[in-house]
Amino acid sequence: MSGTFVGMPSFPRAAKEAVHNKTLRDNLRHATHTIRDKRAKAVAELADWAELREAGKQIKDHTLRHLDRYLVQLETRVTEAGGTVHWAADADEANRIVADLVKATGESEVVKVKSMATQEIGLNEALEAEGIAAYETDLAELIVQLGDDRPSHILVPAIHRNRGEIRDIFREKMASWGRAAPHGLSDTPADLAEAARLHLREKFLRAKVGISGANFMVAETGTLVVFESEGNGRMCLTLPETLISVVGIEKVVPTWRDLEVFLQTLPRSSTAERMNPYTSTWTGTTDGDGPRTFHLVLLDNGRTDTLADEVGRQALRCIRCSACLNVCPVYERAGGHAYGSVYPGPIGAILSPQLRGTQSEIDASLPYASSLCGACYEVCPVAIDIPEVLVHLRERVADQGGKGHRLEKAAMKAAGWVLDHPGVLGTGERVASRTRKLHPSKLPGAGAWTRSRELPEMPAEPFRDWWKKNRKPKTDGKKP
Amino acid sequence: MTTDPATDPSAAPGNSSRERILARVRAAVADAPDAPEVTRDYLDTHTPDSAMVDLLAENLADYRAVVHRTDSAGLAELLMRLLAEHGSRTVLVPPGLPPSWLASADPTRIQDREASTAQELDEVDSVVTACAVAIAETGTIVLDGSPDQGRRRISLVPDHHICVVRAPEQVVASVPQAMPRLDPTRPLTWISGPSATSDIELDRVEGVHGPRTLEVVLVED
Ligand code: SF4
Numbered sequence: 001m002s003g004t005f006v007g008m009p010s011f012p013r014a015a016k017e018a019v020h021n022k023t024l025r026d027n028l029r030h031a032t033h034t035i036r037d038k039r040a041k042a043v044a045e046l047a048d049w050a051e052l053r054e055a056g057k058q059i060k061d062h063t064l065r066h067l068d069r070y071l072v073q074l075e076t077r078v079t080e081a082g083g084t085v086h087w088a089a090d091a092d093e094a095n096r097i098v099a100d101l102v103k104a105t106g107e108s109e110v111v112k113v114k115s116m117a118t119q120e121i122g123l124n125e126a127l128e129a130e131g132i133a134a135y136e137t138d139l140a141e142l143i144v145q146l147g148d149d150r151p152s153h154i155l156v157p158a159i160h161r162n163r164g165e166i167r168d169i170f171r172e173k174m175a176s177w178g179r180a181a182p183h184g185l186s187d188t189p190a191d192l193a194e195a196a197r198l199h200l201r202e203k204f205l206r207a208k209v210g211i212s213g214a215n216f217m218v219a220e221t222g223t224l225v226v227f228e229s230e231g232n233g234r235m236c237l238t239l240p241e242t243l244i245s246v247v248g249i250e251k252v253v254p255t256w257r258d259l260e261v262f263l264q265t266l267p268r269s270s271t272a273e274r275m276n277p278y279t280s281t282w283t284g285t286t287d288g289d290g291p292r293t294f295h296l297v298l299l300d301n302g303r304t305d306t307l308a309d310e311v312g313r314q315a316l317r318c319i320r321c322s323a324c325l326n327v328c329p330v331y332e333r334a335g336g337h338a339y340g341s342v343y344p345g346p347i348g349a350i351l352s353p354q355l356r357g358t359q360s361e362i363d364a365s366l367p368y369a370s371s372l373c374g375a376c377y378e379v380c381p382v383a384i385d386i387p388e389v390l391v392h393l394r395e396r397v398a399d400q401g402g403k404g405h406r407l408e409k410a411a412m413k414a415a416g417w418v419l420d421h422p423g424v425l426g427t428g429e430r431v432a433s434r435t436r437k438l439h440p441s442k443l444p445g446a447g448a449w450t451r452s453r454e455l456p457e458m459p460a461e462p463f464r465d466w467w468k469k470n471r472k473p474k475t476d477g478k479k480p
Numbered sequence: 481m482t483t484d485p486a487t488d489p490s491a492a493p494g495n496s497s498r499e500r501i502l503a504r505v506r507a508a509v510a511d512a513p514d515a516p517e518v519t520r521d522y523l524d525t526h527t528p529d530s531a532m533v534d535l536l537a538e539n540l541a542d543y544r545a546v547v548h549r550t551d552s553a554g555l556a557e558l559l560m561r562l563l564a565e566h567g568s569r570t571v572l573v574p575p576g577l578p579p580s581w582l583a584s585a586d587p588t589r590i591q592d593r594e595a596s597t598a599q600e601l602d603e604v605d606s607v608v609t610a611c612a613v614a615i616a617e618t619g620t621i622v623l624d625g626s627p628d629q630g631r632r633r634i635s636l637v638p639d640h641h642i643c644v645v646r647a648p649e650q651v652v653a654s655v656p657q658a659m660p661r662l663d664p665t666r667p668l669t670w671i672s673g674p675s676a677t678s679d680i681e682l683d684r685v686e687g688v689h690g691p692r693t694l695e696v697v698l699v700e701d
Contacts, residue, residue, distance in 0.1 A: 002497055027681070034682050051522040052533045058518040065515035068505045081665070087498035139680040139688055140535035144552035163680055188682040193688050200689065205598045221664040224589045229635065231675040231690025239598050249501065260656040261522070271678065275618035278690065280632075286667050287629040288594045300497075310512065424659075474567060 011338055013364040023162065028152075028335055032326040038236025038272035039323060039379070045274070046264065055261045057383040060317035063253055069299065070219040070252045077222025081284020082414060083294040088246075090301050095126035097297050098211065098244055102132050105242050107208045113228065113236040114138035116300055117246050119151070119342040120355075123211070134211065135177070135203050137232035139196050139358065148172040152336030153325060153344065160335060163187040174199050191399060202230065210240035214247045215319065216262060217296075220255045223283045225268060227276045237280050243291035248299050249318040249408050250307075262319060265381040269413045271320035302355030311392040315351045317382040324376035324386060332367055339366065346376035350389040364407035367393035437448070525617075525653040529693040532616045533647045537698060538608050539619025543685055545694040551701050555644070559608060562642055562695055568605035573654025576627025577608060581644065585635055592634050601637040607691075612616045612668075613661050614645045614696075617654050621645060621696060622662060632667055641691040643671070647700045 033400040043049050059141045065071055075085040087477030088094035103112055110127070112118065112134050124134040124145075140158040144151050147169045151157030158166070167187040174181040185191060212233065212384045224245055226233050237243060267276045285294050307313045325331050336344035340362040341352040349370055353363040367390050376386040381387065397411050495566055533620045537547045550558045565587050571587040582589065590604055597598055610628035621643050623629045635641050645651065652658050662668060675690030686692055 016518075031682055046523075046526065048522040053522075055520055057519055057521055058516065062515035062518060065509055065512050066501050067509065071502065071505070087501050089497040089500055092496060138679075139677050139687075143679070152550060156682070158679055166680060172508075191681040191686045192680055195686040196689055201602070204689070218664065223664045229675070230677045230688040232688065234632065234636050234669065235689055249505070255660055258518075260659045263655045273543075273672070275615075275620050275670070275672035277671065277673050277676050279545070279665065279668075280667040281670075283665050283667070286625065287635075289625055290667055292657055298501070300501045300504070304501060304508050307505060308508035309556075313508075313512075362565060 011334070011340065011362060013050050026336070027160055027162055029332055031153070031156060032328075032332050033392060035156075035272055036323075037271060037324040039326070040144070040221065041236055042268040042272045042274065046268070049265075051262055052265050053381055053383055055263055056319075056381055057317060058383055059253055059258045060250075060319075061314075064250065064316055065253075066315060067252070067307065069250065070254055071249055073219040073296075074217055074222060074252050077219070078284055078294075078296050079222075081222045083284040083296055086295060086297045088297055088299050088301070091121035092248060094121050094155065094297055094299050095123055098123060099127055099132065101131045101242070101244055101295055102209055103130070105209055107132075109133040109135065109203075109207070110209040110211050110244075111135050111137050111203055111207040111236050111240065112141075112211045113213070114141045114157070115211070115212045115246065116342055117124065117188075117248050118211065120244070121299065121301060123246065130238065135200075135459045137200050137204070137236060138228075139193065139230060139232075142196055142200065145172065150337055151342070153322065160337075163189060163192065166192055170195050171200075179203055198372075200235075203231075203244065204235040206238055207236070207240045209244065209325075210236035211241065212236055212245045214251055215266065216259060217247060217252045217257050218254075218259065220254050221283055223260065224279050225281045226381065227270075228278050229271065229277045229402065230479045231278055234278055234280055237282065237326055238290050240291055242293040242295070244295045244297065246297045248301075250318075251304050254306060259324075266321055267317055269323040269379065269381040270320075302357075305357075306351075306354040309354065311391075312350065312354050312389050314384050315347070315354060317384055317391060318347050318351065318441050319382060320347075321381055323379040323381065324384075327375040329373065329375075334369070339369065346386045347384070348369060350386055350393060352382075353393055353397075354364060355359065358393065358400065358407065361410045363412045364397045365413075367391075367397060368411045397478040497518055510697065513592070514664045517562040518575050522656075524656050525652075527617055527653040529648075529653065531699065532651050532653050533698060536614055536616040536619065536645075536647070539583055540621075540673065540696050542620075543619050544640045545673050545696050546675075547696050547698065549700060552699055555697065556584040558697060559610070559642065559644075561604055562696050562697075563587050563608075566606055568640065570604045570606070572601065572604045572607040572630075572638055574609055574628055574630025575632060575690075577610065577630075578628070580686055582608065590632050596681065598633065598637055601633060604638045605637045606642060607634050608642045610644050610646075614647075614651045615653075615655060615658050616624070616651055618672055620658075620670050622658065623669045623671065624663060624666045625668075626666075632669055635669065636690055639687075639691050640693045640695075641674075642697060644697045644699060647698045662697060670673070 078085050088099045127134045136142055141164050142159040154161045161280050164187050170181040179202050181195050185195055214224040216225045217472050267273045324347050328346050331345040339348040341348055343351045349366045353366045356363050358364045372387045374387050540547050568587045570590050573589045612624040614621045674686045674694040675688050676686050677688045678684045
């Protein structure tokens with residue numbers, strides 16, 4: 001995976017830093033609670049949610065079972081429709097392919113629409129090394145990129161930044177990347193969005209090469225689909241002469257009709273909207289409308305390894321809606337960066353160690369970055385049993401032997417961190433009890449948490465309730 | 481592992497990653513149980529037909545599109561008024577837009593041409609298009625690049641988009657009802673309210689890159 005996160009501390013250490021950053025925690029809590037409440041309402045509008053969820057799960061399982069067939073069919077259709085398909089076994093190969101394609105156009109800058117796959121492979125850095133500037137055009141990605149920062153949430157990557165910070169970043173950095181921020185820029189969201197509009201429009205209107213990911217690819221028709229809100233996706237998919245899409249092989253679905261399920265479940269699970277403002281679909285190239293050249297790069301990069309694991313492969317059903325992040329008590333406290341990969345939260349805790357293997361300290365610790373409360377499974381629109389996979393991966397870490405022993409110790413420390421925190425613990429019973437037979441010695445006792453000196457710093461729910469009842473309000477979560 | 485070159489356009493020597501990935505996929509799922517056919521127990525609609533057009537209007541407005549209702553006889557005058565109220569001096573017109581729609585409008589018509597650049601489109605005040613289908617439950621209009629809708633870029637670059645929907649023929653209740661009416665080989669743009677972002681402290685702001693104002697005209701006869 002991406003070099004971006006090399007040298008990241010393991011989850012417990014990173015999380016410990018994060019919980020001490022009050023701004024981060026406050027922003028994150030506000031965001032996750034707002035989105036999760038709205039989502040519940042949007043989901044409740046559909047009486048057949050359970051059936052849609054089951055259909056989504058089945059479509060993905062069926063696709064994964066016959067992934068070879070659907071990938072070949074997709075390739076055929078994209079090619080027939082005027083596109084060119086490339087296959088990339090790993091990040092280096094994908095980056096090489098994209099860099100060569102960009103160079104072949106003679107261009108040295110590209111506009112990009114937010115894509116987890118290209119973040120995963122570290123494409124921007126790889127292009128930079130080849131002298132190609134890649135401009136992120138999603139507002140949040142722009143904030144992250146200008147701030148020389150990393151995204152912290154799948155859906156709202158800059159959620160760890162508040163409006164004042166964003167204004168400062170725009171004022172200081174926009175000029176060195178293109179059009180400067182307007183004089184006297186305020187910190188109202190409308191003004192900040194307008195500054196981004198002006199800054200980016202200049203780039204869109206001259207861009208010759210666009211780079212995207214895709215939410216879905218339809219095997220039967222060769223159609224790619226991008227969901228978005230701002231219109232930057234449409235700009236990148238429509239205005240450049242050349243479009244390069246880098247997409248994980250698990251994003252394929254068999255039929256056009258299958259999209260009717262995800263068009264209903266993805267927006268509601270993700271932004272809690274009935275529908276996101278813009279969805280674009282394209283099939284190869286269309287004469288006189290949109291890019292004249294289209295390249296699709298199909299990315300493995302650990303996905304076939306994940307597919308080979310009969311418990312873990314369900315992670316490949318993920319449609320990246322981020323609902324599991326917003327309900328996760330551990331994510332809410334630790335923040336996205338603590339997970340050390342582009343995939344944060346519960347899905348990151350099962351996806352990253354599978355895509356990258358469990359050899360590094362961070363990946364060995366990720367299966368422990370959870371309370372196993374099961375909330376992530378409940379909200380997941382494709383019914384991924386994340387707790388089941390977490391327990392399965394803990395077993396894998398424990399079984400590693402030799403060097404694995406050290407990793408297991410690091411991971412156990414992470415488990416200690418999780419169990420150190422009462423709110424996390426309080427909801428952590430579901431799988432813990434379900435799998436007790438399997439893991440009698442692998443879940444440390446909870447006694448240790450009472451010794452933690454950091455407790456008053458924790459925004460953990462039951463503790464906070466207790467705190468409110470027992471202390472004067474002025475404490476405001478700070479140490480007494 | 482066998483591949484059929486007839487269905488396999490890039491089963492060419494030198495494409496080793498392709499073969500490697502496909503082989504790995506096959507090995508990974510070799511022992512997996514058969515996946516059953518997908519059960520589609522979900523609903524085809526959540527809305528009675530009689531409520532469809534009202535629901536479309538309501539959901540469009542909920543996502544801050546401005547909704548107008550008229551009949552064929554009132555359309556040209558309504559469009560003239562909307563363009564005037566927006567202060568538009570120029571209006572972009574897709575090649576197949578019925579000329580009668582803009583018969584009363586004052587602004588200068590600008591025909592979209594393949595040669596016209598994005599910079600030129602950026603100078604235009606408004607664009608008027610038809611649509612392929614509208615979905616009531618989600619408040620969505622879908623454009624498919626037909627001559628009365630034009631290329632994708634014309635509903636993207638100008639800051640003001642007026643979209644005309646013929647109700648009820650072009651209105652469906654739900655996403656499942658929309659799918660068979662759309663041709664996936666055409667480039668489709670699904671629009672639900674104007675461009676928006678919630679990236680700054682989750683405050684919704686309309687209009688980052690797409691049109692900041694979306695007006696939808698429902699024409700009912
Ligand atoms: S695991 Fe499920 S809930 Fe989490 S991002 Fe993926 S699809 Fe959404």
